[in-house]
Amino acid sequence: MPLTFFKKSWLINEKIKRGKCMLENERRKIDQLDQEIIRLLEQRFDTVQTIAKVKKEQSIPILDESREQIILEKVASYVTNKSYVSAIQTIYQEMMSSSRAYQKKQMD
Numbered sequence: 001m002p003l004t005f006f007k008k009s010w011l012i013n014e015k016i017k018r019g020k021c022m023l024e025n026e027r028r029k030i031d032q033l034d035q036e037i038i039r040l041l042e043q044r045f046d047t048v049q050t051i052a053k054v055k056k057e058q059s060i061p062i063l064d065e066s067r068e069q070i071i072l073e074k075v076a077s078y079v080t081n082k083s084y085v086s087a088i089q090t091i092y093q094e095m096m097s098s099s100r101a102y103q104k105k106q107m108d
């Protein structure tokens, strides 16, 4: 009986350790992915900066709703796991909103 108790608590401990180890591994993956995402986001914002200059020179409005709609549709078609579509589209909506805010700041 006591042996079963110790065995049970040992098993529980092992499970907790395994869970912590998995969590650390997954977080390391996220840290690496974030580095890649940020590198690409910087490239995107470099491009947005150029777009802002052209728009300012030619008095083109910052917001282009039809372009944003096309981007959101492309996003939906690029995502392979369809259960992520809505979440990733939300990120894109936020990103484009942030892009507009950045462009506005550049133009002021």
Ligand SMILES: O=C(O)C(=O)C[C@]1(C(=O)O)C=C[C@@H](O)C=C1
Pocket (backbone or CB within 6 Å): 048, 051, 062, 063, 064, 065, 067, 068, 071, 095, 096, 099, 100
């Ligand atoms: O393509 C443009 O005209 C942009 O200004 C870039 C961008 C974007 O970040 O993708 C931002 C604002 C527009 O509403 C549409 C798209």
